[in-house]
Amino acid sequence: MLKRLTNLPRALQHSLVYAAALALSKGFALIMVPIATHYLTPADYGRLDVLQTLADLLSIVIGMGLAETLFRFAGSEEDSVERRRATANIFGMALSLGALALIIGQLAAPQISRLLPGEIAIVETRLILASLALVGTILVPLAWLRMQGNPWLYLIGTAGRVALQVAISVPLLMMGFGVIGVLTGTLLSALCLSGWLIWKQLQDTGIRFEFARFRMYSAYGGPLIFVGMAGFVLGSFDRWILADAVGTAEMAQYALAAKFGLITAVFIQPFDLWWHARRFSCLQEANGPQRCAQFASIGVVIAMFSCLIIAAVGPTLVRILTPEAYHQSIQYIPWLAALAALHNATSTLGFGAMSESNTVRPAVIDGVAAAVALVAYLILIPEYHAWGAIAATTLALSLRFIMMYRISQRTLSLPYPVRRLMVMLLLCLVTLSIIPSSPVTWLNSIISIGALLSFAITAVILGLIPLKRHSTVLQG
Numbered sequence: 001m002l003k004r005l006t007n008l009p010r011a012l013q014h015s016l017v018y019a020a021a022l023a024l025s026k027g028f029a030l031i032m033v034p035i036a037t038h039y040l041t042p043a044d045y046g047r048l049d050v051l052q053t054l055a056d057l058l059s060i061v062i063g064m065g066l067a068e069t070l071f072r073f074a075g076s077e078e079d080s081v082e083r084r085r086a087t088a089n090i091f092g093m094a095l096s097l098g099a100l101a102l103i104i105g106q107l108a109a110p111q112i113s114r115l116l117p118g119e120i121a122i123v124e125t126r127l128i129l130a131s132l133a134l135v136g137t138i139l140v141p142l143a144w145l146r147m148q149g150n151p152w153l154y155l156i157g158t159a160g161r162v163a164l165q166v167a168i169s170v171p172l173l174m175m176g177f178g179v180i181g182v183l184t185g186t187l188l189s190a191l192c193l194s195g196w197l198i199w200k201q202l203q204d205t206g207i208r209f210e211f212a213r214f215r216m217y218s219a220y221g222g223p224l225i226f227v228g229m230a231g232f233v234l235g236s237f238d239r240w241i242l243a244d245a246v247g248t249a250e251m252a253q254y255a256l257a258a259k260f261g262l263i264t265a266v267f268i269q270p271f272d273l274w275w276h277a278r279r280f281s282c283l284q285e286a287n288g289p290q291r292c293a294q295f296a297s298i299g300v301v302i303a304m305f306s307c308l309i310i311a312a313v314g315p316t317l318v319r320i321l322t323p324e325a326y327h328q329s330i331q332y333i334p335w336l337a338a339l340a341a342l343h344n345a346t347s348t349l350g351f352g353a354m355s356e357s358n359t360v361r362p363a364v365i366d367g368v369a370a371a372v373a374l375v376a377y378l379i380l381i382p383e384y385h386a387w388g389a390i391a392a393t394t395l396a397l398s399l400r401f402i403m404m405y406r407i408s409q410r411t412l413s414l415p416y417p418v419r420r421l422m423v424m425l426l427l428c429l430v431t432l433s434i435i436p437s438s439p440v441t442w443l444n445s446i447i448s449i450g451a452l453l454s455f456a457i458t459a460v461i462l463g464l465i466p467l468k469r470h471s472t473v474l475q476g
Helices: 002-006 010-039 042-063 066-073 080-115 122-132 135-147 151-174 178-204 211-221 223-246 248-261 263-283 288-321 324-349 360-411 418-434 442-461
Strands: none
Touching: 010 151, 010 178, 010 263, 042 080, 042 122, 042 135, 042 178, 042 223, 066 080, 066 135, 066 211, 066 263, 080 122, 080 135, 080 178, 080 211, 122 178, 135 151, 135 178, 135 263, 151 178, 151 263, 211 223, 223 248, 223 360, 248 263, 248 288, 248 324, 248 360, 263 288, 263 324, 288 324, 288 418, 288 442, 324 360, 324 418, 418 442
16 A cells, blocks of 8 residues: 555645544544543533633744744755754744743743633643643644655654543543643643654754844744734634624534534645645746646645535534534535635635745735624624624635735736636535535435536646646646
8 A cells, every 4th residue: 555655646645644644633632522521521621622712822822823934934945954054943933932931821820810711720721831832842843844745754743642642631531630631631742742853853953043033034923923813813703703692502503514614624734734835945946836826726626625525525414413403504514614715725825925024914914804804793793693604704705815816926926727716616606506405315415426526527627636647746
C-alpha cells in the first residue's frame, strides 16, 4: 500500500497523509465524547465547554498568526540558509510569546476564573492557561514540517498528541478527577508534543532572537489577531444572539446543523494543509503565478464538492445519530455547508492580500465583514430566527469574498479561470437545490449520486481537476 502511495503525485500523497492525520485526531477525540459525558455531570461538562471557548479565543491572540507569518517570510525565501534563519527567528518569537503568556496567564488566573460563568475553579483556569502558553511552540514547528514536505511527522505529532491526551484523561476521569483530569491530560499531552517539536526545531533550524525582525513579523502577524476575532463573530456569535432571541431549544437545531456544516472544512483541510504551506514557494518557481492559480482553482472546486457531499449525507447522519426532536436541523445543513465552502474559497483566492509585508488589509476586510454580520444578526435574527442568521452570514461572507478577491488581484494578479469557476458555482447552487433532504430511498440515492457525479465530471471536462497521472499541476 505504501508503494502505491509513493507512486501518486506528491500533492495527492501529502493530502492523503494529512487526511489520515485529521481522521485519527478526530477519531481519538470522538472516543472522549461518550466517556466524558459518562463521568462528568452536565454542570461539569458546561464548565469544560466554557474553558474550551476561552481557549479558542485566547489561542487567536497567543498564536498571533505565527504559522501564516512563517509561510510568508520563510516560504518566500529561495535561499535555504535565509529560510532557516527566518524560521529560527519566528520560532524564537513563538517562545517569547509563550513565556509572556505563561507569566501573565498564571498571574491573572484568579481574576479570569471569577469573570468566567459557571463557577470555574482557579486550578482549572491555571491548567487551561498553561496549555495555551504552548500554542506557539506547537504551531510553528508543525507549520515548518508542512513547509518541508514532512506530512508523516505532522501525522505523528498531531494524532499522537490526541491519543496521549485520551490515554491520560480517561484513567483520571475514572479515578474521579473530573474536569481537572481532562485539563491535566490536555496540558501533559501538549507538554510532550511541545518538547518533541522544540527538539526537532533545534536540530533543523535552531532558535534566534533578532528583535529587529520581530517587529517586521509582528506587523504581519499582529493584524491576524483581529482576523481571528472577526472569524469568531462570523462563525459563532450568531448562536449567542439566536439563543437570546428564540431560546436554547431552537438554537440547538441551528447549532447541530452548524456542526455538520463545518465538516465541509474538515474535508477541505487535507488539501489546505499541503497547499497553504507551499503557495509562497510555488510563486517563486517557473510559471509560478499560473501554477498558483491552478492549485487555488483545485482548492475552490474541492470546497464546493465537499459542501455537496455534506448536503447529500448530512441529513441521513442526523436521522441516524440524533433523536427525532433534532431533525428540524436538517433544513439548514446544505446552506451552512455552502457558507463553510465560501469561507474557504475566500482564504484560497485571497492569496494576493496575504503576500504583502503586512496583513492590515485582510484585517480591515474581515473587520468590516464582522461589523456587517453583527448588524444583520441584530436586525434579522429576531424576525427570521435561524434563517435570519444564515441570511446575515451569507451577506457578510459574500461581501468579504468580493473585497478580498478584488484587493488580492490588485496586489498580486493571478490568472484564475474565472468563467469556468463561475460555471461550477452555478452548478453547485443548482445541485444544492436538487439534492433531496428527505429520508433515504432508492430514488433519492440515485438523484444524490447523479448530482455529485455530474458536478465532478463537469469539473474534469472544464480542466479544473487534472486527471493525468504525471500532470505538472499535481507534481508541485
